[in-house]
Amino acid sequence: MNAPEFWWTSNSTWQSRLLSPLSALYGYFSAKRFGNKPRYKADKPVICIGNFTAGGTGKTPFALALNALLLEAGHKPGFLLRGYGGTNKGPLVVDQCSFAAEEVGDEALLLARRGPTVISADRVAGAKLLEQQDISVIIMDDGFQNPSLHKDFSIVLLDAKTGIGNAKCIPAGPLRMPFEKQLPSVSLLMVIGEGECGIQPKNAAECTGIDMMSAAIRPISADALEGERVLAFAGIGRPEKLFASLREVGADVVEAMSFPDHHYFKKDDARKILKIAEAQDLLPITTTKDYVRLDGREEPAIERLANVVSVLEVEMKISDPEALMNYLKPLLENGKA
Template sequence: MHEPPFWYPENGGTPWAARLLAPVGALYGLAGDLRRRLVKPARQAVPVICIGNITAGGAGKTPVAQALGRHLLERGEALHYLSRGYGGSEKGPIEVHSQWHASCDVGDEPLLLADIAPTWVSRDRPDGAQLAIHAGASVIMMDDGFQNPSLAKDLSLLVVDGRAGLGNGCLIPAGPLRERVGSALKRAGAVIVMGDGQRADRLKAAATRRGIPQFQGRVIPAPLPELNERPFIAFSGIGRPAKFFDTVRRLGGTLVQTIIFSDHHQFTEEDAAVLMDQAGYHEAGLVTTEKDFVRLRHAPEGSARAVLAETVKIVRVRAEFDDFAGLTALLDARIAARRAEPDAGPAVTPA
């Protein structure tokens, strides 16, 4: 699905469509609040860290989870990732193996995370956490799951897109908010703003009033010199494809066409054939995101998707922070505090 334009109005304010849907959004918010009150979170024997957001769509959670995961691995932690596996058919709990699992099985993000550390997909988060612990996890990091109350979290980091912010400030479906700002901040250990811009100022101000630490970050693309050699067609099926197209241009790419698919779109043979036909017509190359590429990399040999996977250029990204030392100090301190509690599991000595 694509985000409706009234979620992020250019001139601010609350569009009529959002006002019309506001009562439905209020019910959505009440249902979420009620669920969080009724469900008792399952506490685990190891620290649980949640990287979540307050809006639907991409906010930069996965690059944040990758960066913090690498930090924990460098400290000698046996990090395991846990994800719902949005867009995949597997209910789990199941360990992700990037060698043979496809995104249609486990979703996009788990395949990216599995390249870093053991990753589990489970619709039932406590079941997935138990398997991770049984497999040797000393820390569990959740990619998303901020609104899911089934698993007790020791630290929740709330990630927001600095350019998109909170949109029109309304709850789904009237706006992009998954829950009310005040409700989310009660459970947030810190706010991470990814990308420059003023649209996250409302959330930052609310966090400041509550004394919640804030960190500024951004997604940095790796250089791709091939973009300067010929014109390109950029295609993507992610939450905010316009950000990706802007990134390609900033890297020096000349785009003769942009093609948008729905978020988490599973590419078909027809899609691949059309993309390659368009590239031939324009005498252009094809470029996409790393998250889109994982939906192509296990295509059957000889298929149009496999040919596309062999030829497409990939823009790879990483998260960078103004105060990474401060962010990791907060993370490490919370893990240490959790282990100092009476019911904590065995401590791990950092390498």
């Protein structure tokens, strides 16, 4: 499911008030679990890429950007993630040529293009399997609130446009656990984009002495889309990010279709998209994550959509890559990498 709109409303709503008792329970037990001692400390340094809230903040693009920096510095990173959206719970090494998104999740297929990748619902088992690969450092995509595996450095992403929403825990709001309980475990706060909603949590983090940096998600080679009439569709944490990015590069978003996060497209979805696009002479366009859930499937309608759809490629631009590597240098040189 996509996050409900009332999560991102600063004013109290009847939905958030109604769900507040459940939210309090969720937050209490999440914080209690978070305080558990890790079951395992890996032989390789573990850099966790997380966020305070449910939903997308750009963790996977950031993991890819960090991977590139580590490779450039001579390290051998490997990816560890849950494999959300896939049926296989692992632990297993993901070969992008041998698995479908339905099995291992879309994020795993994207990461596997760039380096050794392991999915596992049990992060400890996944870390042990990844340690057997030719790696020197583990990039953990998500799992900041999962206490089972020791993290040597936690980079938490904050979307400046949405912040921490209404500051309530699931299901009354987007927080995975109370905000103030999460702050002490943050090694570095990475603010993504610009927006007023990020000001309050940034100030709170600054007051606790947490170092901060900034980054932004930028489209790659999108000049050809200027003036193009498009049908944009996405099944990601916040589909409106795609729509906004397209408008920023000058595309005319005539139709915008949102699907649940990690949505596994059915033939009826593909037929509907194709029908609307053809009727209005629109270019269907989606995200890289969505495309990997279409590519390689044999259902005729989905195969046809995969053949005609365009993909808006994006990348995470870190404001000061050298400063980020300086933060990680003690861990990478004096740790175990």
